Amino acid sequence: VSAVLVAAIAGCGSGGDEAPTAGGKTVVTFWQQQFEDYQQAWFKKQVTAFNASQDKITVQIQVVPGDTWAQKIKAAQAAGKAPDVATTNYGNIPAAVANGELAELDALLPAESFTDIKENVQSFVTIKGKHYGYPMLVEPSTVLYYRTDLVKAAGLDPASPPKSWAELTQWATKLNQGKVKGMTIASAAPDLGWSSWGLQYNACGRLPVADDWSKSTATEPCFAQVLDLYKGLYQGGLMPKQPKVGYADGAPYGQGEVAMMAGGSWVVGQLKNDYPAMIAKTAVAPFPSIDGDQTKTTATLGGWTLTVDAKSKAKEQAAAFIQWLLAGDPAIMADFFKASGFSKYTVRTSVDKALADNPDASADPFMKIISEKVVPYGKAEPAYPWDISLAFGTAIESAMKGSTDVPGALKKADSTINDVIKKQKLAGTAPTR
Numbered sequence: 001v002s003a004v005l006v007a008a009i010a011g012c013g014s015g016g017d018e019a020p021t022a023g024g025k026t027v028v029t030f031w032q033q034q035f036e037d038y039q040q041a042w043f044k045k046q047v048t049a050f051n052a053s054q055d056k057i058t059v060q061i062q063v064v065p066g067d068t069w070a071q072k073i074k075a076a077q078a079a080g081k082a083p084d085v086a087t088t089n090y091g092n093i094p095a096a097v098a099n100g101e102l103a104e105l106d107a108l109l110p111a112e113s114f115t116d117i118k119e120n121v122q123s124f125v126t127i128k129g130k131h132y133g134y135p136m137l138v139e140p141s142t143v144l145y146y147r148t149d150l151v152k153a154a155g156l157d158p159a160s161p162p163k164s165w166a167e168l169t170q171w172a173t174k175l176n177q178g179k180v181k182g183m184t185i186a187s188a189a190p191d192l193g194w195s196s197w198g199l200q201y202n203a204c205g206r207l208p209v210a211d212d213w214s215k216s217t218a219t220e221p222c223f224a225q226v227l228d229l230y231k232g233l234y235q236g237g238l239m240p241k242q243p244k245v246g247y248a249d250g251a252p253y254g255q256g257e258v259a260m261m262a263g264g265s266w267v268v269g270q271l272k273n274d275y276p277a278m279i280a281k282t283a284v285a286p287f288p289s290i291d292g293d294q295t296k297t298t299a300t301l302g303g304w305t306l307t308v309d310a311k312s313k314a315k316e317q318a319a320a321f322i323q324w325l326l327a328g329d330p331a332i333m334a335d336f337f338k339a340s341g342f343s344k345y346t347v348r349t350s351v352d353k354a355l356a357d358n359p360d361a362s363a364d365p366f367m368k369i370i371s372e373k374v375v376p377y378g379k380a381e382p383a384y385p386w387d388i389s390l391a392f393g394t395a396i397e398s399a400m401k402g403s404t405d406v407p408g409a410l411k412k413a414d415s416t417i418n419d420v421i422k423k424q425k426l427a428g429t430a431p432t433r
Contacts, residue, residue: 004201017093019267020314024056026052026317028057028060028317029084030047030088030183030321031072031073031085031087032061032063032064032086033069036340037127040063041339042336044061045109046325047059050321050324055157056317057317060341077101082101083309083310084315084318085306085307085309085322087202087304087305088273088307089302090301090304090381091302091380093124093305093307094383094433097132098429101309102132102133102308103132103196103308104132105132105133106131108308108315108316109322109323110323114131116348116350118325118375120301120377121135124305127432134305134322134326136303137337137347138302138303138346138347139164139302140344140374141299141302142198142299143262143267143370144161144168144240144260144262144288145282146158146171146261149281150180151171154177154259156171157397163292164288165229167292168228168260169208169340172259172260175259176237176238181238181239181258183261184253184262185233185262185270186246186262187234187397187401189249189393190246190390191246192392192394192397193389194389196226196291197382198297198299198379199287199298201296201300201379202290202296203226203290204222206380208413209417209421212430213421213428219410219411224406224410226396227395231400231402231406233400234401240252245261247262247264248263248266248411250263250275253271253278264364265343265345265374266343267343269362270343272341272343282365284369286373293372297378299374299377299378300379300380300381301378301379301397303347332355333354334358338358338361345367345370345371347364348372355367367419379389387416387424394412394416397410
């Protein structure tokens, strides 16, 4: 975005004299949740560049550790001292809007900034047709990673990875050799609760609760197929039964313990940093679909957006910073994705085009496949309370480990979800995107 546009947006600050100033400039406070070291360095660099370009705005950044974030932001909101700009998880937007915590951005940012956002990501920051955040990135929850050398040794074609759940099981069986398991996937309820969202969508086209959150739908027959997939992999001995780490950690694959891995896109960064020798013999593909149709969702898209506090006295200036950083010159965000090792993915069409002209991005062995074959079909993470996701994750774990049969596990999940809906008074409260 041009300096003229930023200055124009900044010049009409609704906070006026009420907004804090420093050196004649309006102060915008920005709380950024602590992520990887490269992200901290990137944000600091960009805030410095923004401040240098401005005559009327200065952004003050504060990095907040993840384990104290929720408590700190809640206390600040209660005291009326929330930051003007904050990093916000997509899944938290509906509740924050319902609580009146976020400013509507449509009147604060140019309309073309929103039309640049990819169609399937628009809903992540939209409630009742209004935008309450500007998306920064997405991270698919589920991608298939596989060892090309082991695939060839097993007589399989690394250029033609499994497309259906049946083919995935066949591959895992053939790759299950000695101490190397065929694959790894989540096996504990807390991990299963969120990492299976994409597969729930894949099998049923929905999650196991009614659209208006009035009742559970966990006993619908299609959900049994999700449990059957996990049960077959686990009870067939095709995956580690006592994994040393959780789903989010790609160490078992990086250390050569498994031939295939279901993992989030962030594992790309972990492999590049911690297991660089594995990169040359690794390929990625969309996680297989129940029927082989790879245009169906198999991954939810997590990620982060920047939001403006509803009570901010410097809404326009805060929005000017967001416009400059996330919605302006595509080269700025292209630089971020390069810094991430192309392990996170763009939400803007213009940034995709900028990356297409970037030789580092073009040469990356994973980015094109994940960007073109996974991200476009991903869906938002659910906004309902975590207790519902955990109930379904518990059903998967109990079925895969044999403590309950599939019908019994789903019946228990159904009962638990209905109990959550009743106790938390969720019926009719589902956000309208």
